[in-house]
Amino acid sequence: MKKIVLTALITMASSINIYANISINSDSYQSVIKINEDGTKKKEWVKAEKVLPGGVVKYVNTLNNDGVETATQLVINNPIPKEMQYLSSSAECQGSCVIYYSVDGGQTFKKPSELFVGLGQERHLAKAEEYTNIRWVLDNLSGNSQSSVGYKARLK
């Protein structure tokens, strides 16, 4: 009896370890020009500190799978802040993914060529600044690995 109970306990402990623990962390960055002592300049992305109208912010969502099991069918939805305008073609991901956009607050998502706004004569292909949400779809994220998705937007 004791042996069976022990085995059950060991089995349970092992089961806990195989669950994936995926966290998502969001950060914002802005572009700065770094001037070295020798006068050389380099453009870099640093944590956003001074956000001014017209300035560009890069948002990065980092996924971290702490477990050993592979997670599948990952979908990341990111509403674009209403004070920001999405910069065309700036959405990206590490590795492979499919990116969709919404112009109706996240109710529906489509590819850019399928996104329309307006009615009647005013109906037109949505411009990047009219996007309201971004969605990334990743097939999987292996255990003990990281990935990231991101986009750039301009402050109105």
Add this chain to the structure above:
Amino acid sequence: MKIVLFVVLSTFLFAQGVPAGTKIENQAKLEYRLGDNNITVYSNKVIDTVDQKLDMKIVCQEAEEVIVGVSEVKRALTFRLVNSGNGSDNYLFSPLSGAESNFNVLNPEIYLDNGDGIFSLANDKLVEEMNLSADGNATLFFVGDIPDDADKYSDNGIKVASEKQEGLAYGESKQVDDYYALMAVEEESLSDLCRYKVSHLAIELEKTATLSSDALYRGTTIHYKIALRVKGTGVIRNVLVEDLIPEGTEYLPNSLQLNGEEYGDFNGTAISVNVGEITQEVESDEPQHFVTFDVKVI
């Protein structure tokens, strides 16, 4: 290794933009499948506070030099101040004189327009500072007196300093409340000059009277002659000569003439003659025009 960081001041497309102090939030949602389980997690909320761009400009609004005469007082030059930043700011004004001026104006002052775009001592307000909201603008007047010995040109204007900008050079920032104010204006946008140009052109009138008798009696006709002389060279426009008929006399109808030809009006109390434009290309003491009219002693 010393590293200097400059925030990229990108080309700003908008005069105003999201107000300073606004909190921008970004948060993502992740959904994934693990075995038979669907799991949803949220990211942290990234909150960025919009900083204030200190951006203003003052510009002279005079299309040409403003013509002034010596000894004239309270002559105005018009300027427009625009706050094209994304937050309100308090602006301090000081009069400015151009280095290449031929004379200094007296009693320089700055007035805030009441909205009609025309300088008026009665309606406009003497100011040393004012507050403008984001994307706000104001019309200001530099006002000064022209000295007796003024000649040629004098450049004058307004220098603007923003309270939040104090101590900041272009591209520098400092903390204001829970955000930063960043100086986005070059020094040359903080002031501007307009130009006074002195004209010495003036009209002198000399009036003489001739009696039809050796003394003044009832019925005596008085013949008045007004000579117009131009001092200086140039063009004077819209010249109008008016004169009241003396008490105790009556105007003799049809006697009013300009240079010997019947011309002008009598309204019951005064004669008026619209001489129009007078041009003097060379200095001369000779009168250019004569206005004559007769009255009878009653």
